[in-house]
Amino acid sequence: MPGTILKTLAVLVLMAMPAFAADIQISTENTPSHFQTQVLQRYAAALNAEISEHHFDVVHSARAFSDREVAEAVSSTRVAIAAPGIWHLGQYSSDLNALLLPDFMGLEAQDVRRFVDGTVGEALEDSLETQLNVKVIGKWLDLGPAHIFTRKKVIRRFDDLKGLRIRYAGGDANALRLAALGAEPVLIPWPNVPDALDRGEIDGLLTTSSTVVSASLWEHGLTHAFLSHSYYPFYVPLISGDIWRRLSEPQRKVLTDSWEDMISDGRERAVSHQESSMALLREHGIKITAPSNQERESVRRGLASRQDEMAREIGISNKMLEILAQHGGD
Template identity: 40%
Template sequence: MKEIFINSRRWFAVLAAMLTLLGGNGLARAQASLPQVLRISTENTAEHVQTQAIARFARQLERASDGRLEVRFHHSARLFRDRDAIAALTGGKVEMVVPGMWQLDRYVPDVGLYMLPLFYGRAAEQHYAVRDGEIGHMVSRRIESDLGVRVLGRWLDLGHAHLYFTDAHVSRHADLAGLRVRIPGGAANRGRLEAFKAEPVLIAWPDLPNALERGQVQGMLTTHETVRSAALWSKGIRFGFEDMEYFAQYVPMINARFWNGLSEELRQLVRDTWDQVVDAQREAAARAQREARKVLLERGVEIVKPDEKVLAQWRHIAGKQQPALVHEIGIDPLLVERAQQVVDQR
């Protein structure tokens, strides 16, 4: 009788183990069938050319994944401001961010290369020659290694950043002396404006309209399209100084843990879908900047454009500060030398 009881107890134990195993496998299969959630955070508003491109990417990727990915795109800083997005990405609080490059040099000094005086007043083609080539590839790899993220591919365009003012009618570089100018970030942006005797002030984008209305700054560093998309003439912007301070782009980054959890097929799908968006986005960004400039003029914003000779003169003036900036930021001097060689050939 005792033996029967023991055998029965063993049988129930085996049965329980089998049920647990079957249940665990069923749960694993159910979990495997669920889509992986890709949350994307950006700071710009729905009307912005960057936001519209990422929205297209999100739609195309989710559709192409056939239910394997659920893409949730949050713009207008609804999840994070760009200045906080990188820490959120590396901390696993979001799977993908596309911040402005000016947010990265505090984490990856070599990104500051693109905002150095050597690029001041340069045409977009000269920027592409560096960023889409071997040097750009090296910078992206350093972002990956320093932050532990994955850079999806080529960067999105915003376009040339210029200077805009409320009451200061700046018609020449000398007029910049003493003006408080908002910058979005970037030590090189600060250093370049300081070389022009202006006073750069770091203000996050969502806080800028109030800063303009309260007179905390007299000017700002941004683009025609950004002024248009936020209707900043309603916040007091009346003048523009179109000097091509630097060429602004956005960097597509994905959390490494999320990336490593994707199948190789899905990784390739994400890369390919992103690459399919970039060319059209860059064309749209250039078109948006041209159209935005017209809108600004129609809204009464007066725009002064220095000629190439003047820009070259002030590039030389700002360039005197470049060695100190390179050292301060920690940019690889070899990258600077190679970038200079590329733009000199253009």
């Protein structure tokens, strides 16, 4: 009840803009130690230094909303700003699932950025802004390559995933990919993952090294990592469309320019944090294995042969598939 009251009050304050100064919340489900939270905190500090009329504050650890529900919360002005992952946004715009298709499996950061920073990203942003009352603030923030982490079973080959209950955060294409590999995909919100591991409800999860480290998941039974490079996820910075329209043109410029000024550094931080997190996993006894490049490519091609079927099942438009093909999708 108190949380509901606070959210209601926040909506009333936000809807009153710009009549008086307001606290503007930036929501994330990640913990303070996660690099994404830290990037958002730096963003809030930059905004506070330039916009005196309002105060920007990061609300972390899903204390406002989980990332699975936050895009809708931004759209309805229950929170002002958030940066949910692409795996959560496909429920609003099916085309966002395109970046989770097998074609993107194993691609390096610069290769995927080429898509999201260009025509593909523009089309996806337009689709998202059409479906939700939101404005995309700027370039997307990397999370980093997603891998498979397990509690007990050592995964040395993709075939070893058969029969395992693997948690995924969202994204219909993630579920289809796991199922195609013989695993049982289990959708669990991030805040509930530690308890699910403790209770043995899942055998492992699809996530990144930074995310595992942010919650010290070795304390909840994770013992192995399999570097599957399943896909390369991003966070998409969103602001409520209603709030965007209430801001003055100079304030809007500060929001977009401040994000642009820090996104290159934010992406570099993402890459370096994933690397340092992998080292930290080793320090905490996580055993790391990886398939050969030949096996990963063979699995990717096998999954890609079913890609059109996957795309139809999850509602990716023919237009988006054509755009991908024109810009290097193979």
